[in-house]
Amino acid sequence: MGFLGNAPRLDTLIERLESAKGLDDLQIVIEELRDQYGVDHMVYHWVNSNGEQYGCGTYDLEWVNRYVERGYLRIDPVIQGCFQRFHPVNWKRLDWSSKSARALLKDAIEHGIGNQGFSIPIRGPNGQFALFSLTHNCSDAEWEEFTESNRRDLILVAHYFNQKALEFEPGRTPEPAQQLSPRELEAMTLLAIGYSRAQAADTLSISEHTLRVYVESARFKLGAMNTTHAVARALSRGLIVV
């Protein structure tokens, strides 16, 4: 356990962050950040809905494994709460009323995570969702004051950290971005907002068959197996907005 330090200079932190050359560097940077802020732990944690995740931080490997094995991801109020919020949140303000959540909290404290926490939700393209969290062992008042006075800097640090993480993520292969024709885009958009083929055709004042041709064409261009797949791809590539 350490002591909450004075706020480090933001410029230095971000320069250090921007100089990171890979994921390994980020691990080093986050350790430095932890030391400079003088908190017990600092963690960057990328959450995929399917459970895969990438993260770095100062938690013990034992705790990380335990967390994953026990499926804490599904019941963690930090995850739940941050997923529905935009602003950074003090863990004390989350809903710990359920039994499983309290068990998780107890377990976490026993593993040295600390009794205080502060998490910043971060969202990126394609539904990326990540958390940047700080934990510590101190009184509520101390923690409140610390987080409030460092709030803005931490938001920026989290932002730049995520930017770097996205940069290093190999799975970000920008496709050749096959463009859809205007009509195809309209057709896909209407389907994406719940119209049936017939309704969509009616809306565009064309025959249902013509609409079908657009959808088939879009499906082909997007390499999709069916309409649902095509709409999903168009959405996640940002070709259409719903």
Place this chain on the structure above:
Amino acid sequence: MGFLGNAPRLDTLIERLESAKGLDDLQIVIEELRDQYGVDHMVYHWVNSNGEQYGCGTYDLEWVNRYVERGYLRIDPVIQGCFQRFHPVNWKRLDWSSKSARALLKDAIEHGIGNQGFSIPIRGPNGQFALFSLTHNCSDAEWEEFTESNRRDLILVAHYFNQKALEFEPGRTPEPAQQLSPRELEAMTLLAIGYSRAQAADTLSISEHTLRVYVESARFKLGAMNTTHAVARALSRGLIVV
């Protein structure tokens, strides 16, 4: 047209932002921000998951109407580009190669938007996506220098602005952020990556009927008319990732 001003004090800006009491205040605040930064226009623009939009800013009403009527939303490289990016972006770096995009740019300049632009993508819960943009009329070098030196402050301003906008728009989430069960998420994910119901059921080692129940349940929770719609909503709310 104005002149790029010196960077205003961030503390003052954010205090002003935090004191906003409603959407009308935000309109006033954004005008003040525009004046303080000395740029031609400053705009906050929200595209929510229903396709409706809310925005405030200093564009002429005429231009906003023209933009909507002509369906520029669907071809605007600013929207497309920011949707696929995490970091703020200078408009000069976007892809203006398509003819319709160039026509839009020409039209925009003729309507006094300015030849330079800078947009910050912002993402919130439930797939919220918003843009905070600045436009101006000046040389590339001037704009580059201005945006680089104000980058961090603008990110924070955009962040706090969005936080306020979210605060004032509780009705933006008609369905109370229903969460899908793990099985439902798995089912939706498989459908989103192109599996048929039969294939998805097989993959999950359950009967097709069971899978169908999940899909129906998800459709209900998401308020979707059909499977494609449900997948689109799950995607744009960030519940699943493809």
Place this chain on the structure above:
DNA sequence: CGCCCCCTCGCAGTTTCTGGGGAGGAGGAT
């Protein structure tokens, strides 16, 4: 001038999805 892409339209047959029922067990929440 072809060539290619975009837009428009029709028919028929097969497969898949949707919507209405019902039913039981496991586990957590109150």
Place this chain on the structure above:
DNA sequence: ATCCTCCTCCCCAGAAACTGCGAGGGGGCG
């Protein structure tokens, strides 16, 4: 202890989507 949600399975009929065969006009480009 009771309620509720989640997970699992079943039948059936009608609606919708997919597959595969066609057709023609318009516009840009080499």
